[in-house]
Amino acid sequence: MVSTLPLAQLVRTQDSILGLFERDTLKQPRQNRMITDVVKYKATDYMRLSNRKKKMYLYNEAQVIYQDMTIDAGYIIIDNERNEVYAYGITDSTGAYIQTPVFTQGGKTVEPDSIRFNFDSERALVYNSRTQEASFNVKGQVTKRENDSVYFMKNVRFTTSEDVDDPDYYFYARKIKFVPDKKIVSGLVNMYIADIPTPLGLPFGYFPLTEERTSGFIIPSFGDSQQGYFLQNGGYYFALSDYADLLAVGDYYTNGSYAMRLESSYTKRYKFRGNFSFRYERQYNSERGFPDFSESSVYNIRWSHSQDAKASPSSRFSASVNLGSSNYYQQSVNQSNTANFLNNTLSSSVSYSKTFESTPGVNFSLTATHSQNTNTGEINMTLPTLQASVDRIYPFAPKGGSKKGIIQNINLQYNLRAENRFNTTDSLFFQPEMFADAVMGAQHSIPLATNFKILKYFSVSxxxxxxxxxxxxxxxxxxxxxxxxxxxxxxxxxDSYRTYNFNASIGTTLYGRKDFSKDSKIQAIRHVMRPSISYGINPAFDQYYDTYERTSLTDGLTELVEYSRFTGSLYGAPNQNYSSSIGLSISNTLEAKVRDKDSTATEPKKIKLLNNFSLSTSYNLAADSLKLAPISVRGGIPIVQNKLDINFTGNLDPYALNNRNQRIDKLNIANGGSLFRLTNANVSFGYSFSSKDFSDKDDENEDEIDNESKRNGGRPDDLFGKNTDLDGNLYEDEDPFEGKEDNENKKWYNYKIPWDIRLSYTMTYSNQQRQSEITSHSIMFSGDVELSPKWAVGASSGFDLRERGFTYTQLRFQRDLDSWRMSFSWVPFSARRSWNFFIGIKASMLSDIKYEARRQPTRAIGRN
Structure with missing residues (x-):
């Protein structure tokens, strides 16, 4: 039943049930105002009018709508004399309290046990209300609604726990002022954990409720370290705009050491996104005046920028920068990311490219690069590198149709590369000495090529x-x-010099096939062979070489020494030795067709048995000795299709060694040895698999700009361990427990336990001078297992099979505590031995409520 009668037409009656609310009166306005809009109401069971009591009673699934206010409840009483509405739930046959009121106004919903609303003042009294604001769930014993934007509440608990009636923690305040979408302001507030009051309390509290990012202070953590007691990661967060933010935090230690960090992320949809960070630390070891006192300064700059491909199809700007002190990740006091200090190289690249739509097309790029060896401190930088090219031109091609023959396929191109290169050290980086030693140059190249067919089956280029x-x-x-x-x-x-060369090759493709019976599991085996022969000439450019006389002090003899004035220049000296060589290569692929296990499949399944097994060598016709180059062997053996390939490389030398282990112009087999000497070899594979491989879910490719390890210059996987953030919490690109429902059906795993494992194996053999030794032999592994929907454990380690010892090892444990997150990481041995414990609230607005303890690894601080 539904009615839209004005409330003034209702029978004015009075009911004794109003006594429930007599002690909580709503302030009436000075003048009794008339209701200015239609009141709509309905109920499922009945709507009863009482002329004597001047009331209307709505029972079961009752609803009252007035302007933008809606009340749904099991039982609603409309009192026309007071211009008020009363709503509360009803009891079912079992005595349960159901259909509790739901009060909605201005897009906000409150779910109390009972409610009283005055149409004239538009104020309300709400009992045991429950509402959600931002990340907070708020429950108040009594709530007085002043207007659409202000509520006063008594005996209030608010929490980020999903269950506001039985939360794992909450803040309790006797009185609060609640402004939806803006703030909660309270008097004395205490924190309760599992309904137990804690000594954590404040004389007043302020909690922002906006869903948008807001600026604010970041409370530092405290503890002690080698530098004394400290305050770490305290500062301020600036919400600059909807597109950018800035984090400014710092550390201070009682021995005088300090650190500063600036981090910013920015994005503009369909345009670009990126992040930037600058870190600086001034470190003091021991105390001034002590013999072991030392001081140093370290810094690091990171910048990642990517452009949306649709933003500008003809131009692109990108940046990936990671530079700074070579020993930053080894000496940093507040930096524990394993992907950094296990990496020996820092690299950077900032580039802009532009394509000009013309005929022929012109491509242009400007790049600045940086490569830094953190062990030696050596830095190589190009600032900038200019590259330009003109698309291939076919001067004899027909205007329509395909190109045929040697003449029509003739093409040429123009390429330009210009560089300004610096080679310096960490201590001289961006010092005047660095720029004084700059080396500049430009290289112009014009390749001229053609290709054609001979006898239909041979391709010649x-x-x-x-x-x-x-x-x-x-x-x-x-x-x-x-x-x-x-x-x-x-x-x-x-100054300048000019060079040229000539190359030609001929190749073909041969197919072999062996068919088996239809009842056989193997239907057919196909062998694909691609042999090729090449010939190349590289002239000697003696005109660019000069001589100087050198007299020996021992015997007084004078000799002429040849040199080129271009040795040490940007592109080095031109070739001095004439070569005319023939190259031979052959590649093989072996595939099989097998009967598919799926009985509904109509075609057999293709699998690879041997992947690109190749042999290659060359013979120098112009050399006076050692004309045959070692045979290079490469290939891959598929073990698990599309998942695991064992890759191998090796070199086979046909020449023998003399007593001084030097190559001589004599075949090894003629010297009493085998046909070839295996001089070096490498075998490696990487394999990752997880429980998802046995389901229908596909992993999504991760954007490298979001990968913390990759941005730090480390491995994109976690074979060297997972990173930790500034708070010591294990850094996860995604919450490992996100989306895990904790209902009765999913509290325990039955036989499906999520897990993942990553393996990496490598072995290198060296026998250049009869040493016949394995120079490196190791296996690395990393894995994670979710023992339950809320427990995850993992480990990253490895074993050096040559040195018989474990490599860097990290053990980690994570626990989802509903509203809290707990993590523990432990490096049990090595010079980086350390541990880190963290527990904190998940909600970002309460991220400062945390506890952490750590044992930092020993860091040797050098004198600067």
Whole structure:
């Protein structure tokens, strides 16, 4: 039954049930206002009018709608004399309290046990209300609604736990002011954990409720370390805009050490996104005046930027920067990411590319690169590298149709590469000495090529390449008899040299097939062989070589030493030795067709038995000795289709060694040995599998810009252990427990336990000079298992089979505590021995409520 009668037409009666609310009166306005809109109401069982009591009674699934206010409840009483509505639940046959009121206004919903609303003042009294604001669930014993934007509440608990009636923790306040979508302001507030009050309390509290990012202070954590007692990761978070933010935090230690960090993330949908961080630490070891006192400064800069492919199809800008002190990740006091200090190389690249839509097309790119060896401190940088190219031009191609023959397939191209290269050290980075030693140059190349068929089955290609190299610094050499040393004079100014070469190759593809009976599990085996023969000429450019005289102090003899003034320039010296060589190569692929296990499949299943097994060598016709190059062997053996390939490489040398283990111009078999000597070999494989491999779910590819290890310059996987964030919590690109429902059907796993394992194996053999030794032999592994929907354990380790010892090892444990998260990581041995314990609230607005303890690894701090 539904009615839209004005409330003024209802019978004015009074009911004794109003006594329930007599002690909680709502302030009436000075003048009794008339209801300005239609009141709609309905109920399932009955709507009863009482003329004497001036009331209307609505029972079972009752509803009252007035303007933007809606009340749903099991039992609603409308009192026209007071212009008020009363709503509460009803009891079912079992005595359970059901159909509790639901009060909705202005897009906000409150679910109390009972409610009283005045139409004139539009104020309400709500009992045992439950509402959700931002990440908070709020329950108040008594709530007084002043207007659409202000509520006053008494005896309130608010929590981020999903169950507000039985939360694992909550904040309790006797009185609060509640402004939806904005804030909660309270008086004395205490924190309860499992209904037990804790000593954590504040004389007043302020809790922001906005779903948007807001600026605010970050409370530091405290503890002690080698540098004394500390305050870490305290600072301020700036919500700059909807597109960018800034985190500014720092550390302070009682021995005077300090650190500063700036981190920013930015994004613009369909345009670009990225992140930037700068970290600086000033460290003091021991105390001033002590003999072991030392000090140092370390820093690190990271920047990742990616552009949406649709933002500008003809141009692209990207950046991946990781540079700073070579010993930053080894010495940093507040940095535990294993992917960093186990990596020996930092690299950076910032590039802009542009394609000009023309005929022929022109491509242009400008790049700055950086490569840094953290062990030696050596830095190689190009600032910048300019590259330009013109698309291939076919001058003799027909205007329509395909190109045929040797003439129509002739094509040429133009390429330009110009560089400004620096080679420096960590201590001289961006110092004047670095720029003084810059080496500049440009290289122009024009390749001319063609291809055609011979006898339908043989593919022939031929090419020649012309290069002109420009340099702006050359080096003259002379011999100083007095000092008995070579003197190198740097000649500044433009110089150039030109080179060219010629190459041709012919190849074909051969197929072999063996069919078996239809009843056989193997239907057929196919062998694909691709042999090729190539020939190349590289002339000697003696015109770019000079000589100087050198006199020996022992016997007084004078000799002429050849050198090129271009040695040490950007692109090095041109070739001095003439070569005319023939190259031979053959690649093989072996595949099988097997009967599919799926009985509904109509076609047999293809599997690879041997993947690209190749042999290659060359023979130098112009050499006076050792004309045959070692035979290179490469290939892969598929073990698990599309998952695991065992890759191998090796070199077979046909020449023998003399007594000084030097190669001689004599075949090894003629010297009493085997046909070939295995000089070096490598076998490796990487394999990852998980419980998802046995389900229908596919893993999504992870964007590298979001991978913390990758941005730090480490491995994208966790074979070296998982990273930790600034709070010491195990860094997860995704919450490992997200989406796990904790109902009665999913509290325990039956036989499906999520797990994943990653393996990496490598073995290197060296026998260049009869040493016949395995130079490296190791296996690394990492795995995680969810023992229950809320427990996850994992380990990353490895074993050096050559040195008979474990490599870097990390054990980790994670526990989902509903509203809390707990993690523990432990490095049990090595120089980086450490552990880290963290427990904290998941909700970002309460991330400062946490506890952590750690044992930091020993860090040797050098003098700067």
């Amino acid at each position: 031929a090419s020649t390449n012309f290069e002109e190299n420009w340099v702006f610094k050359t080096f003259e050499r002379s011999f100083d008899q007095a000092s008995n040393a070579v003197v190198i004079d740097t000649i500044n100014g433009f």
